[in-house]
Amino acid sequence: MSEQASPPALQVAGLTRSYGRKQVVRDLDLRVEPGDIYGFLGPNGAGKTTTMRMILGLIRSDSGTVSIFGESDPVAARRHLGGIVESPRFYPYLSGRDNLRVLAAYGPPVAPSRIDELLSLVSLGDRGRDQVKTYSLGMKQRLGIAQALLTSPKLLMLDEPVNGLDPAGMKQVRDLIRTLRDEEGLTVFVSSHLLRDVEALCDRIGIIQDGRKIIEGRTAELVEDGETLEDAFLRHTAPAAGGQIR
Ligand code: ATP
Numbered sequence: 191m192s193e194q195a196s197p198p199a200l201q202v203a204g205l206t207r208s209y210g211r212k213q214v215v216r217d218l219d220l221r222v223e224p225g226d227i228y229g230f231l232g233p234n235g236a237g238k239t240t241t242m243r244m245i246l247g248l249i250r251s252d253s254g255t256v257s258i259f260g261e262s263d264p265v266a267a268r269r270h271l272g273g274i275v276e277s278p279r280f281y282p283y284l285s286g287r288d289n290l291r292v293l294a295a296y297g298p299p300v301a302p303s304r305i306d307e308l309l310s311l312v313s314l315g316d317r318g319r320d321q322v323k324t325y326s327l328g329m330k331q332r333l334g335i336a337q338a339l340l341t342s343p344k345l346l347m348l349d350e351p352v353n354g355l356d357p358a359g360m361k362q363v364r365d366l367i368r369t370l371r372d373e374e375g376l377t378v379f380v381s382s383h384l385l386r387d388v389e390a391l392c393d394r395i396g397i398i399q400d401g402r403k404i405i406e407g408r409t410a411e412l413v414e415d416g417e418t419l420e421d422a423f424l425r426h427t428a429p430a431a432g433g434q435i436r
Pocket residue numbers: 209214232233234235236237238239240241
């Protein structure tokens with residue numbers, strides 16, 4: 191009997207979405223392999239957040255399919271999935287730990303020990319009992335990642351997770367993403383405009399523009415000799431169509 195190849199962590203096929211008359215995601219195909227840190231790139235307004243919201247089931251697609259670890263039934267597929275696409279919101283007067291306990295109560299049961307485990311995983315072990323209103327932006331972002339991990343997903347989607355963070359905060363989130371992949375075995379799908387970060391962090395990359403995929407592949411293969419990822423990004427995204435980097 192031939193061995194069956196393991197299914198992709200995420201397979202998106204023909205995903206399409208319009209707002210009014212404007213098609214903002216057009217017939218999009220993406221493929222993320224298990225264990226990838228996948229960088230999802232594109233100029234402002236390219237359709238990245240809209241795509242991630244569809245994958246997470248927060249908005250509907252007009253057409254297309256999303257399959258996660260081989261599951262295409264939306265309920266079954268999303269059991270494997272966690273993510274944050276907006277700045278996470280917390281109760282400011284509750285501790286980080288109590289916020290996670292409250293959020294955990296909305297889903298399947300989570301052991302209290304898991305909450306402490308998650309707090310220490312996101313380097314908030316020593317601040318978990320402090321009120322969230324005393325947290326820095328970076329700490330709130332990491333608490334948001336802990337929240338996304340409450341259901342023990344296999345695929346984690348993060349929309350611009352380092353946006354607005356200072357260099358130390360960015361490094362902590364970058365290191366956390368690596369730890370999640372290397373030590374927790376997660377597949378991570380991350381959108382960002384910080385191309386130097388993406389180049390250092392992501393094994394594979396997909397670039398979209400005007401809702402369409404321009405290119406997808408291994409980071410090392412998309413970047414030509416002597417080029418940076420920023421050079422490659424600018425080469426692939428036409429300035430006339432708004433190919434700018436924030
Ligand atoms: P950025 O890098 O700036 O965050 P993005 O690639 O995430 O951009 P989206 O936020 O997905 O892009 O937006 C894609 C297009 O869809 C944009 O033209 C945006 O104005 C439009 N759009 C997004 N959300 C809505 C909405 N709720 N109603 C109408 N248009 C929307």
